[in-house]
Amino acid sequence: MSDAIKLYDFTTSPNCQRVKVVLEEKGLAYETVPVDLRKREQKAPEYLAMNPYGKVPVLVDGDTVLYESCIINEYLEEKYPAPALLPADPSTRAHIRILIDYGIVHTNDSHQAIRAEMMKPEGERDADALAAAKARFIEELQPLEKELEGRDYMAGDFSLLDAAHFPRVMRHVQWSILPDPGLPLLDAWYQRMTERPSVRAIL
Numbered sequence: 505m506s507d508a509i510k511l512y513d514f515t516t517s518p519n520c521q522r523v524k525v526v527l528e529e530k531g532l533a534y535e536t537v538p539v540d541l542r543k544r545e546q547k548a549p550e551y552l553a554m555n556p557y558g559k560v561p562v563l564v565d566g567d568t569v570l571y572e573s574c575i576i577n578e579y580l581e582e583k584y585p586a587p588a589l590l591p592a593d594p595s596t597r598a599h600i601r602i603l604i605d606y607g608i609v610h611t612n613d614s615h616q617a618i619r620a621e622m623m624k625p626e627g628e629r630d631a632d633a634l635a636a637a638k639a640r641f642i643e644e645l646q647p648l649e650k651e652l653e654g655r656d657y658m659a660g661d662f663s664l665l666d667a668a669h670f671p672r673v674m675r676h677v678q679w680s681i682l683p684d685p686g687l688p689l690l691d692a693w694y695q696r697m698t699e700r701p702s703v704r705a706i707l
């Protein structure tokens with residue numbers, strides 16, 4: 505059996521992309537194992553034995569089997585510390601973790617409301633519901649915009665914070681929810697992110 509890290513992956517899943525960016529940034533050799541979400545392969549008993557939540561991604565590194573993308577990324581940072589994707593200072597690390605949680609959990613309701621509309625055929629979308637969710641989402645992204653004042657990346661240097669937020673922002677760019685005139689720094693950051701070899705490698 506190969507010793508390479510395995511990532512159970514669905515190519516377009518933002519949660520998988522978040523991990524793939526970190527694997528690429530760290531220059532780690534890994535294999536992706538496709539999981540077809542449309543065929544509900546993530547609910548098969550063998551898969552649930554690895555991830556009881558029945559979701560992608562799952563990372564297998566030797567005897568270590570992990571799920572939850574942000575926790576996987578923290579594991580990769582601890583196990584493979586170079587190049588560092590978190591600063592050394594505990595207070596800054598904690599601040600980064602707050603912002604990861606904020607951007608994923610605390611914007612999730614508006615993100616999901618937008619997603620629900622975008623998944624419908626164009627003619628069946630509720631324009632008012634979409635506009636309201638968009639306004640809320642844009643407002644909720646303001647704290648991340650603020651972090652980018654005077655910085656190329658959200659914590660100064662590229663970090664797990666940027667890897668965490670890129671995939672969802674990309675989804676909203678694909679849906680034409682972003683860029684937004686109220687978030688110019690986030691747009692410049694997004695463009696910068698798309699130039700990174702790690703991001704180019706996973707798209």
Ligand SMILES: N[C@@H](CCC(=O)N[C@@H](CS)C(=O)NCC(=O)O)C(=O)O
Pocket residue numbers: 514517518519520541546558559560561571572573574
């Ligand atoms: N909190 C989890 C979320 C994982 C997740 O929601 N994955 C989606 C794909 S983006 C999934 O597997 N959906 C299929 C399902 O829920 O059955 C993480 O960060 O890894």
